[in-house]
Amino acid sequence: MIKRFILGVFVLTTSTILAQRNSASPYSYFGIGENFEAVTVEQASMGGIGAAIKSNHHLNFTNPAANADLRAATYAIGGSLTFLTIKDNTTSQSGNSTNLRYISLGFPIGQKAGLSVGLQPFSSVGYSLTSEAFDVDENLTEVTQFKGEGGANKIYASFGMYAYKGLSFGVETAFIFGNIENSILNQRAEVALATKQEESFNVRGGQFRLGVQYKTELKNKLQLHTGASFTLATDLSARGNEKMYSLSFSGSGQEIPRDELYNRSLNGDINVPLKSVYGFGIGRENKWYVGINQQFQSALESNSVFIADGQSHKYEDSSKFSIGGYYIPKINSISSYWDRVTYRAGLRFEDTGLMVKTTDNFTAVKDFGINVGLGLPLPRQLSNVNVGFEYGQRGTTSNNLIKENYFNVRLSLSLNDINWFRKTRID
Template sequence: MIKRFILGVFVFTTSAILAQRNSASPYSYFGIGENFEAVTVEQASMGGIGVAMKDNFHLNFTNPASNADLRAATYAIGGSLTFLTVKEQDASQTGNSTNLRYISLGFPIGKKAGFTVGLQPFSSVGYSLLDDNNEDNATLFRGEGGTNKIYAALGGYIYEGLSIGAEASFIFGNIDNSILNQRADVALATKYEESLNIRGGQFKLGAQYKKELKNKLQLYTGASFTLSTDLTAKGTEKMYSLSLSSSGLETPRDELFNRSQNGEINVPLKSVFGFGIGKEDKWYLGVNQQFQGALKNDNVFVANGSSYKYDDSNKFAIGGYYIPKINSISSYWDRVTYRAGLRFEDTGLLVKTTDNFTAVKDFGINVGLGLPLPRQLSNVNVGFEYGQRGTTNNNLIKENYFNVRLSLSLNSIKWFHKTRID
């Protein structure tokens, strides 16, 4: 029964992820949009750590080598609700967005290997920006769409304490951008539209090592490498004149051009290193350090080469969990997993302000709870994050955001076992 339920929810939520539009950030205007970090709600609640973490009953998206430790079939689904406040030097605006962040199925293969397959959003575009600083000229920028990632990962032990893994994924999606320009005392407006289809593959390699120290302490180390890849961007771009009614209805008139568009987005090598220390089923403290080269866009996107550029990016995260008493009978709250973490990120995005480029940085504080379900290995995970991105300096935009994350992790040790009737 539970297998049919899990498979049914998997199909339904797959359709939901493909259909959703899940960004309200002005910074999704740049490139392929707002990038989504591949982490579970459990990992996000610890600042996004996990490259060195091993867990028998939770999935780990940061390092495919962690699949070697799966001891139960695991279905995971996670989503988030974001409350966003956008600030300029003399104004502010609020908004929110709700989205599914991942669905995934993981299975143990024997006692020394595991396999996962799933779907996640890779990036999202969702902005509407009005530039009316010039009294004689108003320009409206709009964009929507995004990309998704379907993936499969395998991990296994090759030596006592040492596991390796690999992940293959396919990235796909559509992004639509437009620029509407209206001049004072001119009857017709002009509109530029760009529609792109994004496709490409991506590969990740990883390794983890665990060593037991004195007093049942465990030392964990890990690394993962997402290899450089080129995503193709094919579509059309066109420009035409139009008339605008008082209600905002657009009526196209003369077409200035309509042509095909081809380009590439280079996603460079991303390296993640980390270590952790802890006692199994009791506590864990870990650190992640991430590095990535500068992204490159070739002949695509409305702002290409004019208002932004990319530089190398990096991210530092620290976090962990604590379980008072995992097998407590007298107290439910002693079996709860308490999580917390911090992250500091230089996104690599530089936005042009007058004659200079200003770096966009991100910071987040995270806490969360893992709530066990009665008489099961499964649990509900909830996480909260307060963060800031960008700055109001140099006429830029600063985002204050609050994320509420929720996930369900269902485990079944008997997934592959046949029912016996005596």
């Protein structure tokens, strides 16, 4: 029964994740949108660590070598609700977005290997901004509206296998695809027609990731975990068109296109550089774990005007530091449900690499998050519901930029079945 349920939900949710709007951040205006860091709700609740951590019934999106530890078929689906407050030096606005973050299926292959497949967002665009200009008498003279939607998704397959006691290797291959649309609408006072610039482009390309993990036993049942993953450099194609035209508005506010000023095709490539993640941790199995991650990536490069024109923004090297862990009071407790709950917490500090032009200088956009979460066991073997909460800040109000305060509520369902590939026998 659970097999049919899992496969049915997997198919139904695939169309949902492709059609959704994943972001409400003004910073998704730049490049191919807000980057989606592929982590499970469990990992996010621990600050995003994952390079070294192992589990036999939880998926790990950071290091494909972790698939070698899977001992139960695992279906994972995760989503989030984001409450966002945006402010500059004078005003503030609030918004929210709800989205599905991943659907994945993992299962063991023998006793020393595992495979997972799934679908995740790769980047997301979702913004709507309005800029108003006034004359010296405070009369409105110009209104400009910026809108964008879309993003890129990733279909992946990840494999991990033990090569030696405690030492596992992994590889992941993925296909990235999506469509992004941006528009700028400008209306000036006492001018009959408005002007609108639209651009739409498709993103396509492949991606490969390699990983390694090692676990060794210390004294007093302690375990030392180390790991690293490397997402290889790749080129994504960006193909689309750009047009500008004049328009008027009907009495109901509907846009009526008039004269087309230009309509041209634009092509380019996005070079996504090598990303490396290193981690280590220490803990006792099914009791507690504390680990850290350090991530590095060189500057994103592009010859496409869609992505970076070097005038409004540019990219530099990015980095992220994460620390977090979990604690389980007593995993096999009979008397107390809350003793079987997994308690998680973590911090992350990120330099996104995005540099936004303000007046005469570029200002770096940084991100910071505090995370806590719970893993709530279900009656079924190993299955659980995971809840995570994050408070974070991105950007700054300095140099006429925008600062975001956000609160994420994350929820995931992890269904496990140790009998996935076993045939039922009738004696």
